Amino acid sequence: MNDEAEKIRRSVASALSKFAGEPGPLLEILHAIQNDLGFVPADAVPQIADALNLSRAEVHGVISFYHHFREHAPGRFVVQLCRAEACQSMNSKALEEFVRGRLRLNFGETTPDGRITLEPVYCLGNCACAPSIMVNGELHGRVTPEKFGALAKEWGVSP
Numbered sequence: 001m002n003d004e005a006e007k008i009r010r011s012v013a014s015a016l017s018k019f020a021g022e023p024g025p026l027l028e029i030l031h032a033i034q035n036d037l038g039f040v041p042a043d044a045v046p047q048i049a050d051a052l053n054l055s056r057a058e059v060h061g062v063i064s065f066y067h068h069f070r071e072h073a074p075g076r077f078v079v080q081l082c083r084a085e086a087c088q089s090m091n092s093k094a095l096e097e098f099v100r101g102r103l104r105l106n107f108g109e110t111t112p113d114g115r116i117t118l119e120p121v122y123c124l125g126n127c128a129c130a131p132s133i134m135v136n137g138e139l140h141g142r143v144t145p146e147k148f149g150a151l152a153k154e155w156g157v158s159p
Helices: 003-018 026-037 044-052 056-065 085-089 092-103 145-154
Strands: 077-082 116-121 133-135 138-140
Touching (some): 044 056, 077 092, 092 145
Antiparallel strands (some): 077 133
């Protein structure tokens, strides 16, 4: 077993152990794995399904239903752009177009060098400071193309 497979096995085993005996622990287990690994790998699905007496399809269905769960490793910088109504009313559509053009990414994609992943979110709870983005858990409000450009420069994205 290679190091990556062993890391996945240990992460899943730890999450299963932590929530053993809890009623309906699937979401908590998936969150724990994603918090540990950054995503929920396909190799984890059979282990989770067996432990919870669920089908692999049921586990995969939950992973694919919730936008929060990733099935692939994210980039070093995860950029989440709010697409909720408050941000839209403050011109987030224009910001979205700028961000996608600047990063050369669509939602759900990662740059070829693995540096940046772009994800849509549907409310960051920062409506009074719209439009908002979150980068690796750090919230940024009143984001303009210029402000985004300054952030992107910090990640090594050239103009």
